[in-house]
Amino acid sequence: MTQRLGGIIVLGLALAALLAPWTAPFGPDEQDILARLQAPSAMHLLGTDNFGRDVLTRLMFGLRTLFAVSCLSVLGALLTGGTLGLVAAWQGGVVDRVVMRLADVLFAFPVILLAIGIIALLRPGALSAALAIGIAYTPIFARTLRAPALLLRESDFIQAARAVGVRGRRIVLRHVLPNLASIVLVQTTLSLSTAMLVEASLSFLGLGTQPPTPSLGRMLAESRNFMTLSPWPAVFSGLAILLASLGFNLLGDGLQERLDPRLRGM
Amino acid sequence: MRRFGDLLFVAFGASVLTFLILRLIPGDAVQLMLGANAEATQEQIAAMRHAIGLDQPFAVQYLTWLGHALLGDFGTSLTTGRPVLGQIGVAAAVTAEVTGLALGLAVVLAVPLGCAMAAVRSPAGSLAVRLLSITGITVPSFWLAIMLLYAVSVLMPGLAVVGWVGLDAHPLENLHRLVLPVTAVALPAVASLARILRTSLAEALAQDYIRTARAKGLSETVVLVRHALANALLPFVTQLGVLAGYLFSGSVVVEQVFALPGLGRLIVGSVAERDYPMVQATILLATLVFVAVNSLVDLLYTAIDPRVRA
Numbered sequence: 001m002t003q004r005l006g007g008i009i010v011l012g013l014a015l016a017a018l019l020a021p022w023t024a025p026f027g028p029d030e031q032d033i034l035a036r037l038q039a040p041s042a043m044h045l046l047g048t049d050n051f052g053r054d055v056l057t058r059l060m061f062g063l064r065t066l067f068a069v070s071c072l073s074v075l076g077a078l079l080t081g082g083t084l085g086l087v088a089a090w091q092g093g094v095v096d097r098v099v100m101r102l103a104d105v106l107f108a109f110p111v112i113l114l115a116i117g118i119i120a121l122l123r124p125g126a127l128s129a130a131l132a133i134g135i136a137y138t139p140i141f142a143r144t145l146r147a148p149a150l151l152l153r154e155s156d157f158i159q160a161a162r163a164v165g166v167r168g169r170r171i172v173l174r175h176v177l178p179n180l181a182s183i184v185l186v187q188t189t190l191s192l193s194t195a196m197l198v199e200a201s202l203s204f205l206g207l208g209t210q211p212p213t214p215s216l217g218r219m220l221a222e223s224r225n226f227m228t229l230s231p232w233p234a235v236f237s238g239l240a241i242l243l244a245s246l247g248f249n250l251l252g253d254g255l256q257e258r259l260d261p262r263l264r265g266m
Numbered sequence: 267m268r269r270f271g272d273l274l275f276v277a278f279g280a281s282v283l284t285f286l287i288l289r290l291i292p293g294d295a296v297q298l299m300l301g302a303n304a305e306a307t308q309e310q311i312a313a314m315r316h317a318i319g320l321d322q323p324f325a326v327q328y329l330t331w332l333g334h335a336l337l338g339d340f341g342t343s344l345t346t347g348r349p350v351l352g353q354i355g356v357a358a359a360v361t362a363e364v365t366g367l368a369l370g371l372a373v374v375l376a377v378p379l380g381c382a383m384a385a386v387r388s389p390a391g392s393l394a395v396r397l398l399s400i401t402g403i404t405v406p407s408f409w410l411a412i413m414l415l416y417a418v419s420v421l422m423p424g425l426a427v428v429g430w431v432g433l434d435a436h437p438l439e440n441l442h443r444l445v446l447p448v449t450a451v452a453l454p455a456v457a458s459l460a461r462i463l464r465t466s467l468a469e470a471l472a473q474d475y476i477r478t479a480r481a482k483g484l485s486e487t488v489v490l491v492r493h494a495l496a497n498a499l500l501p502f503v504t505q506l507g508v509l510a511g512y513l514f515s516g517s518v519v520v521e522q523v524f525a526l527p528g529l530g531r532l533i534v535g536s537v538a539e540r541d542y543p544m545v546q547a548t549i550l551l552a553t554l555v556f557v558a559v560n561s562l563v564d565l566l567y568t569a570i571d572p573r574v575r576a
Contacts, residue, residue: 109556110556
């Protein structure tokens, strides 16, 4: 149930974001100076901002950035962290110790601070934010994949595959990875949920996506300046961030429950 | 002992990584630092390079920096020219108060809420509880802060105040001004803690010793509090360390909404002004505090669970 609901939210938002250039009612930068700070109406379903731009349109384009940055960073973290975790589990010994110690160090930083540090080194922007979040999430995937991979390595069917002479790479690709797929799926979905909040926080602080690229976090930060005149842009931009994060969280939560029957009905 | 070694390694690694920030700045860091003064002469650049030790081998630079840091000298701010440690200390007190109060509030609210949630058994009720708690976990605290501030300013204009008043200057006013930010920061943590407690309570309540306790004729409250809760608190405690990090991150962003002069404002301002020593020291010190907090939570965990001690 939660899984289905999460799936519907994610799909709906993803479609709105993907199709924004064709389906958005207005252009993202189209201004109607005479219709500034309007409340929701038939013409502007979610109202307009201080430049008379359509809030719904801005949200759809902002979602594109949110999805792009979060997906890019989480996929990057999955590929690098996941590979490192697998290699650590498979090689064991010194390799394992070094990789996992490095993961411990990265993991020690509060995500937002690590991200701010990396952005300070580059420069504020959507790509820096993606890279920063990706680096901050890498140790999560290394840890998530290492533990089950260690168990698998010692399991009978892997030992059997080894005994009949299957080569290491083939074992990892054909036998280990498929067995980790569900764990990867859950962790990726839940990470997307939190990565969206981090992206929105960074943009809200002015360190993420820069204008003129539409961004929900930035939109929320800017709409604070005219809250007293019209609270709608602030309400809707925050709700959009919440929905995006919520959708992925519900999806991941439902998937996790499927995998772990002990959690059923919690 | 082994744990202490791990701890030292993580602290050492964090210091190397943070140190790298200042050295990895693309282009010439010195040029950047001299910034506004674009026509800095070769001599000025050389003097600056020498002053911050960029003309030394990397390991020497690191050791020098570490040596100073261990003595409490984290360098001087490029914007104010004053030692960064003092400014960080002042800002950290604000963030620590917000984070600490939020953690306290989260624990105080989450325990009864988690128990109440565990009492909900019907499928529809369970679903509702689950949806609500997940929504609570994902709500962006900075948005919540803005909405709370707006709602209060409309409903009770007198109560909507932003800005900082020190605890020492005026304790009551200090707390008054922190009500909204602390609530906004704490809410996602309340949802997360309550949910964890609910799951572990439900697991505990399914155990044999609970049936025994009930069979003995103990009241449901005693069974819940003395038997189930005592066992269900372990995952809750483990989560506290992780949550401290989340609450801190929440505070960093929420400070912007309420104009609180904490670490969030300090570091965001320093990034904008390219005040690298400040950024570096803030990140390192905050991270070391979290490493310490997490080790304390580990110790606490060992203290309350006799099984882990062995």
